[in-house]
Amino acid sequence: MNATASAVLLTAPAAVPLLVAGAYALPGLRTRSTAAAFAAELTEARQRASTQGAVLVADAPQPSQVPERHGWDWAGLVSPAVILTCASLLAAGIVEHGPTTAYSGLLRADALTTWMLLVVGAVALIACGSSPAYLAGERAAQRASDQTGWRYHVLVQAFLAAMCLAVVTANLGVLWVAIEATTIVTAFLVGHRRTRTSVEAAWKYVVICSAGIALAFLGTVLIYYAARQAGIAEAWALDWPTLVARADRLDPAVTRLGITLIVLGFGAKAGLIPLHAWLPDAHSQAPAPVSALMSGVLLSVAFAAILRYRVVADAALGVGFIRALLAGIALLTLALAAGLLLAQRDYKRMLAYSSMEHMSLIALAAAIGSPLALSAALLHIAGHGLAKSVAFCTSGRILQLTGTARIGRVRGLLARAPATAGAFGLAVVALMAFPPFSLFASELGIVRAGFTAGPGLGWVTAAALLLVLVAFAALAARTARMLLGPGTGTPAEDRPSAAWPLWLGLAACAALGITLGPLTDLLHAAAQAIGG
Secondary structure, three states: OOHHHHHHHHHHHHHHHHHHHHHHHOHHHOOOOHHHHHHHHHHHHHHHHHHHOOOOOOOOOOHHHOOOOOHHHHHHHHHHHHHHHHHHHHHHHHHHHOOEEEOOOOEEEOHHHHHHHHHHHHHHHHHHHHHHHHHHHHHHOOOOOHHHHHHHHHHHHHHHHHHHHHHHEOEHHHHHHHHHHHHHHHHHHHOOOOOHHHHHHHHHHHHHHHHHHHHHHHHHHHHHHHHHHOOOOHHHOOEHHHHHHOHHHOOHHHHHHHHHHHHHHHHHHOOOOOOOOHHHHHHHHOOHHHHHHHHHHHHHHHHHHHHHHHHHHHHHHOHHHHHHHHHHHHHHHHHHHHHHHHOOOEHHHHHHHHHHHHHHHHHHHHHHOOHHHHHHHHHHHHHHHHHHHHHHHHHHHHHHHHOOOEHHHOOOHHHHOHHHHHHHHHHHHHHOOOOOOHHHHHHHHHHHHHHOOOHHHHHHHHHHHHHHHHHHHHHHHHHHHHHOOOOOOOOOOOOHHHHHHHHHHHHHHHHHHHOOHHHHHHHHHHHHHOOO
16 A cells, blocks of 8 residues: 555545534535524514514415425535545555554554444444434424534534544554543533533533543653653654554553553543543433444543553553453443443433443453453444444434433333334344344453453453343343333334434444454454554
8 A cells, every 4th residue: 555545544534524524614504594594584574563563464484384404414424434435445455464654653554443443434324324313303392403403513523533533643642632632522512402411411521531631641641751761762752653662661660650540541531430420421411423422432442542552561561460450440340330220210321331331341351361352352342332323323312202311201112113112122132242243242252261361360250241141131121111011102203314324233233243254354453453
């Protein structure tokens, strides 16, 4: 792959979403809809008539007579299409020729980069494909206008750009900047509806994640200091390949403290304890497609940063330190998530705690660190992203249909909205790791790797398996309560344009559980890249 092609393929995943965001921000796209304009004209005419004593003509145009068109809602699909295309082309070149770089090594694509880009693109396709139907429902309920829709699209595209930059950069300082950018952008998305609860959740998200990002910044500075003390040039002190190659020269004490701060800091963005409290509030208050992106890929992108640092830690400190740290965090997070799932009464918060459960399993796989465990972790990232994005997008439709997020107030969804309820039920089935969905294969791989890694990790894996069964029971009981029983309210059904992203995501999750096909070599290469 020549230098120009590499530069284009590495730049486009972050640049194109920014261009799409700019297109949404153009003045021509910020104009009010024709119907809203007619409504404003009619209101002004009525006020003028009451002041001047005039009589309004009987055939004055009414807003309801003017159809609203929001075809520009679909323009957001350009970004996931470009991300998936670039990731596919990069995958073909990396499997055959190895990693590729651009801009003097600032951007770099290896197998892990490409795998994460595929996950980001796939989840973004589901979220952006579900956005037009979601926004149409919000407009119909008068909870959104064309202006808020425009703002939503600008922020979502900026969010995608930040996540792609975090994935494709080889510089750990730029990685920190990109993940911090996701915090800034998604804070506005969490508070998008501007209710008291959503604004409170946004502030909570900003405060807790900023604390986590501050810890990650301090850890990054310490790693930079250790690299400079080891004789690495200033320009390359945060270059990931350079740090991996010379990790044995890093000061162990400084590196140990830096890695601890980084795991805690980026772990906050990944939904791991102790800075996890933002996750259920933010995911339950954000627009449904945004919750899909946050849970489906933002958590995984943050954990991918931890996977990068894990390679440096293993080379500098040995495998024992990062293994104990990640295993302890994983087990505590899983125990907390399972306990909270048992007491949960809100289905969006239920899905958020489910995300904590799955991220703890990925952290456990990273702690185990064998090729099987790392391959299972990466497969779990993909499967969880697909299933959770479908679950959150359908939860948004359920909220619009029922007007409540309380599990106890939702009954008989299968009778009232079969397509929506069916997609939600299958997504939860996938999250509970039933075959043929890929989460079954990935969780089986994690358990096998854990029991073969030695007695210490075997006991940790056994405890994790028991906690997963508790979470399984909680999800099954609450989902069955929502879906089954006699239907209440007016039957409702989604149009095909609203349903296709959901069924596409479920089909992809099932396909990965049956066979990886052309992705087999890429998955193994990605696991090898972070295997140390």
